Amino acid sequence: MLNSIILFCLLFAQTCTLLNFVPMKSRSSYFLLLFAFLLQVFTTKAFNQDSVTAVLAKITNDTAKMRALSWFTENEPDEKIWPLYNEALIQLGLQKLNAVSLANKKLVLKYISDGYNNKGVLEEGHSNIKEALNWYSKSYKIKKSIGDYKGL
Numbered sequence: 001m002l003n004s005i006i007l008f009c010l011l012f013a014q015t016c017t018l019l020n021f022v023p024m025k026s027r028s029s030y031f032l033l034l035f036a037f038l039l040q041v042f043t044t045k046a047f048n049q050d051s052v053t054a055v056l057a058k059i060t061n062d063t064a065k066m067r068a069l070s071w072f073t074e075n076e077p078d079e080k081i082w083p084l085y086n087e088a089l090i091q092l093g094l095q096k097l098n099a100v101s102l103a104n105k106k107l108v109l110k111y112i113s114d115g116y117n118n119k120g121v122l123e124e125g126h127s128n129i130k131e132a133l134n135w136y137s138k139s140y141k142i143k144k145s146i147g148d149y150k151g152l
Contacts, residue, residue, distance in 0.1 A: 052085070070115075087115075096108055113139045113142035120139060
């Protein structure tokens, strides 16, 4: 099983690099992140909040941590858990917004915008339409400012 995990991680990292999802110099970081996560998941036989927290604690690169938080938010089915990842994503993005280079600022703003949109989805699901529209509006303004029109 360990060989399968390593092979999957290598193929995933290579595919992401070829598709320009991951810069070449960061490929090893993403490989290690994915490897650590999959190893944790498959050895504990459970995808739980503790295993995610353990993986997140090992990530030192803030951009990689935001990418992981975004992934966990999108892939966690439990409505009591994914908003916690989403809030951590937003807070990390807001914290790093003024500390990043101009090139990374757009990426950080995208993650913040995605987090706001996720909050809108949550509020809409709870029939809080006015609050949902507020979050959607915040997300839209950021996406428009950075030229991210995908999905609008």
